[in-house]
Amino acid sequence: MSLFRPRPKLSIVVIVYKMPDQAEKTLLSLSPAYQQGVREKDYEVIVVENHSDRLLGAARACQHASNVRYYHRQESQRSPVNAINFGAAQARGRYVAIMIDGARMLTPGVVRLTLCAFQADPQAAVSAPGYHIGHKLQQVAVNEGYNEQAEAELLKSIAWPQDGYSLFDIAVLSGSCQGGFFQSNYESNFIAMPTKKWKALGGVDTRYNDFGGGNANLDLYKRLLESPGTAFYMLFGEGSFHQFHGGVTTGTRKAERDVIYKQLDDQDRALRGDDRAPPNVRPILFGTPHPSVYRFIRHSLDKVQPQ
Template sequence: MKFEPKRESSESIPRIRYQRDLPFQDIEVIVVDNGSSDPPTIEDLARPGLSVAVHRFCSPTVSPVAAMNFGLKQARGDIMAAMIDGARMASRGLVRAALAAVALHPRAVVASYNYHLGPKPQHESIKDGYTKAVEDALLASIDWPTGGGRLFEIACCGHCEGWPGPLIESNALFMRRDMWEELGYYETRFKSPGGGAANPDLFARACALPDAQLVKLIGEATFHQIHGGTIANMEKRDALKLLLLEYAKIRKRRLAPVEQPAWLYDSRTGTVTRQSGMK
């Protein structure tokens, strides 16, 4: 996804193993830049022992869909995950928890919840003076990145979402390769800025696959950073209108959260509970 953060020199970024308890030799990271004026480099992202590939998509557009599909098709592993939003941080145990959750069911659709850094969803908090400087101070207060497990302390749930209720999307979605291929990856007809409802559409289609089992993660999530982006920082009415109209045109129905009961996987205890219904 196109994302223009404030760049820091690679020497200033702590080279910790941010994701905990992972066999790096079994993990590959694929970064696809979709037209940033100052694209990331392999030197920015390299970590000892971790396989990292950086691609600059040759035909960038305002929608990240084509770039996402390109990146997914480069993956070699059996379990594949997608983060369509380049402005999101992950909690430190996200990948470990998701891999354990995928192992619970042969047709698992593993979803993390979506949080915004700050006291409110960012399209609201920026009206109250929430800025990058405020956000940087919040991150410093938890000693990020070392304190990445404390991101929940300085964040709130995304708009109209709240654990363990219905999700409209997941910004870190994990499935086995055959399910990604069965879906045909992201729907290429979503061409609006930021991809519009491409990510909610993918999530809904995944959950609707035959014998799919939705598994929601407890204790791990992704966290949106303020950056002046396409959807989160637009006026709510304008962003929703664009997103909903494109979705209705493509799918001939209204966009709605996924209401089906899920398994809840608690990464802190390794236990699974089953939702009997939704509130």
Template sequence: MRAPPSLSVVVVSYEMKRELPRTLLSLSPAYQRGPAAGGCEVIVVDNGSSVPPDLSALGAAGATPRLLRATRPGPSPVGAINEGIAAARGELIGVWIDGARLASPGLLQAAAEAAALHPRAVVATPNYHLGPDLQYLSGERGYDRAAEDALLDSIAWPQDGYRLFEVATAELRNGPEAPMLESNALFMHRALWAELGGYDEAFQEPGGGVVNPDTLVRACALPGAQLIRILGEGTFHQIHGGLSTSTLRGAMAVLQEGSRAYLQRRGLPLAPVRMKGWLYDARRSTVTA
């Protein structure tokens, strides 16, 4: 009988015919480095795409993701995320709220190593945008899918996935210890996800509103939780017309509307996580408290 996976990654997708195959390739054993990838299951939860994703071409990369169709697809991905978490078999579970994000080659191994450092680890990876600036800015200056395709070709991706850092912009503009609003690849042990209750399904705004920041805040507030930030790895956002990444006006609208909803639900203003936590340098396997 085949042993259950040690790690599960839940990827939510909606109308990502161009972006999703790249994301899944970046999570495959052929691309990821270290033993963690070999014990990883990837679960794609399609949130109501008009045509379900075709994952058949991924076998050559050693990727065999499971495809689930959300039972209650809607504008918010929250229900789809929670269905994916419920289906996950790994002891460590990571969530990709946005299926358009490429992983760096050591991300899965780094997440597994970081999670092993503490029994109640909240492992947060940093976010990057492909292109010369954050995409809600570069998109207004002509950065589009064609420009991004050419950008990835220029670094011969996926031959060396670490070259993504050469052509990307960090969301944390003030360094890895800066206040963190969200992580688009968040990892916790199964028991901690259960204690958290997954993503809060009150967040039914398109795109989930600010449910991702809310999840990070709530996770870090769990009794005894230890935030661990990963250095040297990350996720890289592909442009795809997302609500919060397409235009500056759209990004501001999502943040403003989401902040109002957050205040109503939590009774507090939305704020980033300011604790530094532990810094896990994945390239050197060192921890700074």
């Protein structure tokens, strides 16, 4: 019967490792019951989980929708890059979106607006800005006692998931998106493109084989946005929201994190040299912002340098 399944327009690849509770929320935010203006057949979600002692598992991964496919992998490296390329190779959609971190919930208009952007420009790149749940960047807040329990209380205070846009009320822009909406950022955890373009780029660079993939996501984002003939659509009224899960760069104490950052930076410099500025492109702002986004628009305006 699988031979007769209609081909989805968009394939979303979600990478999971040691974050079962957070990944479950992410997948709920990707479900047709949460995403607005799309049908289950419009897209598929490909969950790739690298083995650990804290598995999400197929049952939890697929509980919210039938358009989810789950893969459990053994991985010898401490990097998600092989899992990303594996997941993208399973994609059936004309377009593919990469979510390197399965601990990031989305707002309800991401899938619909991504498809609308591709309808406007089939060769585009589409991304959503990144946020951290909490009132400070999580790599700062963790030194002040922020943890999963504190985050659970924040989510309870906004009655998530009843209103997905209320996430903006308990979040700050991530470090890589501090530049705001009127200039390109360093990365996104929702990066969408034509599947043919993904293949032309060669996927994620597998040489990023260190903690969490290091700067593999930044490298992919820059290569994509700077590739010829690629207009960049930023879904500025949407977002991906990082949940605290003890991750390498956001959930460790400063002293340990500084050592890891140095190691990752050394690898990135060896691979990319000093050409590591954000992509040299200007985004096309796409969508309609929820009122909760207005304060981030003001922040973005403040970041624009006068000409």
